[in-house]
Amino acid sequence: MMNTEYRKTLPGTSLDYFDARAAVEAIAPGAYDMLPYTSRVLAENLVRRCDPAALTDSLKQLIERRRDLDFPWFPARVVCHDILGQTALVDLAGLRDAIAAQGGDPALVNPVVPTQLVVDHSLAVECGGFDPDAFAKNRAIEDRRNEDRFDFINWTKRAFRNVDVIPPGNGILHQINLERMSPVIQVTDGVAYPDTLVGTDSHTPMVDALGVIAIGVGGLEAESVMLGRASWMRLPDIVGVELTGKPQPGITATDIVLALTEFLRKEKVVSAYLEFYGEGAANLTLGDRATISNMAPEFGATAAMFYIDAQTIKYLKLTGRDDALVALVETYAKQAGLWADSLTKARYERVLTFDLSSVVRNIAGPSNPHKRVPTSELAARGISGKVENEPGLMPDGAVIIAAITSCTNTNNPRNMIAAGLFARNANRAGLVRKPWVKSSLAPGSKAVTLYLEAAGLLPELESLGFGVVAYACTSCNGMSGALDPMIQQEIIERDLYATAVLSGNRNFDGRIHPYAKQAFLASPPLVVAYAIAGTIRFDIEKDVLGVDADGKPVRLADLWPSDEEIDAIIASSVKPEQFRRVYEPMFAASVEHGEPAEPLYDWREMSTYIRRPPYWEGALAGERTLRGMRALAVLGDNITTDHLSPSNAIMADSAAGEYLAKMGLPEEDFNSYATHRGDHLTAQRATFANPTLKNEMVVVDGQVKAGSLARIEPEGKITRMWEAIETYMTRKQPLIVIAGADYGQGSSRDWAAKGVRLAGTEAIVAEGFERIHRTNLVGMGVLPLEFKPGTNRKTLGIDGSETFDVIGERTPRADLTLVIHRQKKDGSSERVEVPVTCRLDTAEEVSIYEAGGVLQRFAQDFLESSQAAA
Template identity: 90%
Template structure:
């Protein structure tokens, strides 16, 4: 079959696999009806499957069956330094475990090209009003992360197939969009679609290029790195028909916030979305990338756009080689992946969204799908003029105003609009309020180049939006410390302090410890709120200030026209800027020839990098599913920020107390995220979010917020970490009970590692977010799902019970949860085993991904 359908690509020296002919040989005309995602996945099958299994696999594709365990072999893996580093720490630990069993550790390498970008480590200690902010923040980043960066440097030399983009160069997803993804790969004279997995939930950003890219946890990425397939069920593919075009003055951010609200309501969790229709043609590639980036906020696995003229225009704009641009267009048209050939695609479900219905939006508080039109903030009680006392901050003060995140800084229209807002504000004498910590952290150095070209960089700097980093910063909770005077006033007056950022997540407690809530907005709106200084402000109607003649200035007076934005984008954003940034960046990744030991020399006193314990003690043995006690009983929408926060570490937290004991000064505690390479620090982050509401902890008839639980059978209320220590000493197996959408948010593997190391054997929820569920399986934690209509409330669960799980663990089998109540009653509750594939069952039974690989590696070594 592979030989039969291998064809030459006209006008080139390359071949490709004629998937269209392979599909149509089974069912004539079927290829034209397949959605785009199915076509790319089918190409993966044709290229990878042996002839004996290919026909059956393609037949199941055509039938859209959901019971097929489908092996997907992504072409590459991309990682940011937090999850990428922890994945490589695991592989370094795996090398030690292999060596201890007599195996050759040097043979443990990623076999799939792995690209790591250091972008999550920098905190904005110096705001954008400091002209030396970038240099100062980078120096602090290097000092704090010396242990981490030493390890990352070792991985580049010790492992094959690992490339590292060092700190200070940009954000993973924007670099991936602007340079790393070729759209069409070429290997051994054969062209095929670029596909990838990434250790971050926003990896789907490059879906905008027509590339299947999905976010996975570090554990699943490790499995792919080591050459194993990423197993999945054939996904539900939903068509999203876009009609109309955006109104004047509406940004891509406004559109994506409206789409996020709409798609969350449409229940697209774990689905692959394909955007099509006349409206899609009105979106630039930058607009599309903003939409695709937010896929995890919809709950979707992917957010695909087809390859079309906009794709080609963008590849040319970003300075790709002419030969690559020609190949992408030729390949897409020849193989049926070009948009013109997808008019007959059939979807089992189609949603329709009118782009012209979008108004200026903001999202918040607390969730990206909490969209509010800016014109309705006052009516919803969020804004509304509050009298300011002279010399004091207002209630609702914006203490963080950050233009940040690849979600929006990838989009030249957004960034030019922000610069024009700043220019117009400066001309009228408007200034940033003094309590606002403002910052500009683009995801690519090209942004600074075209803002300079347009003469807008000085305008932003004048308002306090100078470049503080080329990194994730506030979007990842790395907002840095406040001015002590401002912090003292927030605390002493118990102010409702807020953050406004152009990021993708605004969960409570994520952006800054002293920002009680956060709001997502477009870059130009972030500038406007820095001028307003408070969220309790009607940004559409209230007065931002007065001009030299005393005339009131409103937002409409400084908002630029679409025509001006587009004209400046056309004249100022150039291919040579991208070449100037990326050609030397990637040339610097060449092998320097320096050899290092295949085993890492672990530093004994570090709080950043430590040999992982996953092959030791109880973690390496059979897990009991009897006599489990609840560590937590939780409600709906528990995020990975609740499970393992990423923001700054406070001194009075369990992790803070540990770091102080280890001799680390408080100013260098850094974030929870940066310490995830050291399990002794990272364990103490488990359920450390101060906004957590564990229903086992009741005070005055209400659930008390905090990192708290109740130790049973004593009934003693305790901080979460102290309870975990007690249960670990008792060797008490644990369980977690939860509501719907458990594990929303970032793809952090420590949300699963933390509970596993705490002794959690199973989690029973009403539903799981996809990435977190796979992370749980990868750590050997059993995910179980209540049947419809059954939950912790209908069962009257309060955390005083003990639990057993019985039954044969097969893909999606029905198991029995035995609930032993304190009064001696036992209740039998059927639950669904959320080991979704035979591969997942195998991984779980081995104890996790790493244990499974170690077993297979040693067995294959003996056989050889």
């Protein structure tokens, strides 16, 4: 529902808008000009949607930069990829069953906010880009492996209102969102207002580049927004980032974003909304901006905004948006104070300055996006070195995967054209890809293929093994597919330190491929270069890539295209018609739902992909005691959601692999952990299943042993993590996890919270939490607790043999007490009381936690509403 006060006619149009400036200045004259871009968009949302009785107090939070009141935010839409989106819809289908079982109307459970689901996470690159039929073969395998999932997804678009589905084989969610889905300015019931959204993926902020507030959330929070509930927030830190200078020749947007990631991580912008501005920002193309905004989670930030300006309008025209929409965006932005020129007086909590001219060519790795390495320093950093090439054998450091992948970089025409020109130059010099390199090209949009074809560059990439294998996330999401068996065997037998190089946004341990012991992020042309080099031990700036027909040595600089040539190719080959040709039929098909389906899904009993969720049954519906908890794991810093619930291929000797084998699946169809998240019996076996996990409770010969391992207490028995979980579940033993700093960083993976809750975990105590994972824990009824500064697992001497209680009244950010019970060697007992902070940050979060989680809260609300209606 919209309010009526401050609703006015938008000049030059037949539409209305809500005048946030007038509302703000009625409280504090002149204040609107000092609000950052983010606050202006949030103010409009409040003026249009907030309860009028709460409007003044909510706006004062923005005007006075206060953080003592929660205020509502109503995103205009929800976007999902098929993994978390499907999981969210499985939850809603299960909620329908729970409502029906208690006599309620299941049709009440229905998204009221437009929800767009793009199937992009389920394709594995089983066939590399050197196979001319790779795309068709990979898609056929995807359809076969995911038949259960796709049946469910097809049911959802017919059973639920307001759900549109883009089927597999069409592109990556964030790139489609950037190139078509986002109108920048929405129109509903004759009212124009800023597009805003939440998405079930941490890289949802990519469309921040358009001036659209888009944030990544967990599946549970997305479900709440789908059902029309407000997303409650307190005013975040809003940090200005002034970009100065101009990039040096030959520097790509990838180089810029990797340098920014290092810089912003050091500046500690955790959970902040960043706003990029300045002369440097104004000169960046929208594609360059999108590459930057995409990596907001790698900065540690919630959002990475750019103002609306001439570059925005140019991009909307380039991507074939309707002329009337483009005109509306400019008109609205200028009237509402969202145009760049209107923000010269904006004030920020702090301002950072970054000089674009300081950026050099970079890669990042071997296991974190912020670990930047200038390519000029590869030898000094110990990455490159002497390569011992034995005939017929792979070198140590062999690049086994070279993937041009990810919306981060394939959205950007400059990056993709640069890769194509580099490939052309390499072909002219007679260079080839090394035979052990599994190369691939997976654009986030079919428009990329069209403009590469128009430029004559797609055949050049194909000649080097970079043919199109998919329009999907692929290697960026750990779906690199199987290696050639002979190559895999050589890696195992010789214990090679194999490497992946990709144009993605994450390279956490074990994420890209189980046999890639390290992974480096690089620009698309550098990915091509490393496929030719064949090893990470190669000094990519200095060493000789090969010799040409005249016997002359060929180095990177000889192949790198000039900025002028890149820009000329873009001007001649990237056209609006290409985007219209791709998207007009795609979106026409996405809204054709066919006959309505039955409101209750017919669950397939033997499915390992889709199963009715258990969250309203048994122990999960019971009371959490927070008493007598035993440690399931004691962990260090920087635990990622890939550690907590990996997304990549399921190995035969894993707990999930053994379960799938018992269910009759052949090993070649095990698929990835991610694709099985609609079946809790498979997905819970992924809990702490990452082979690089270091559980400090598992000490062998004085060293912490890596692996999916645990120690069952009080016996002290070391075993596989899943066997420990099963043991504790049988005993009905409440559990706790103790961790270090930055717990839960990485993908917005709700199963990282669901898995520990299903295991019986009632609380997580850490030195700090990543934002999305913390909200997922709350949504699953797991209590997040934070050590006070200076206190941690080491200062307390926690070794996992203890039992734990949590006492105190749970209110927003209250001081609670963690009670540690120890048995000493002399048989006596010790009780230690440790003050901790309750990380239920808002009254709404307390309410969700006390209900048992967001899904239990939904069921209560729907039953109450149906009883009231009766």
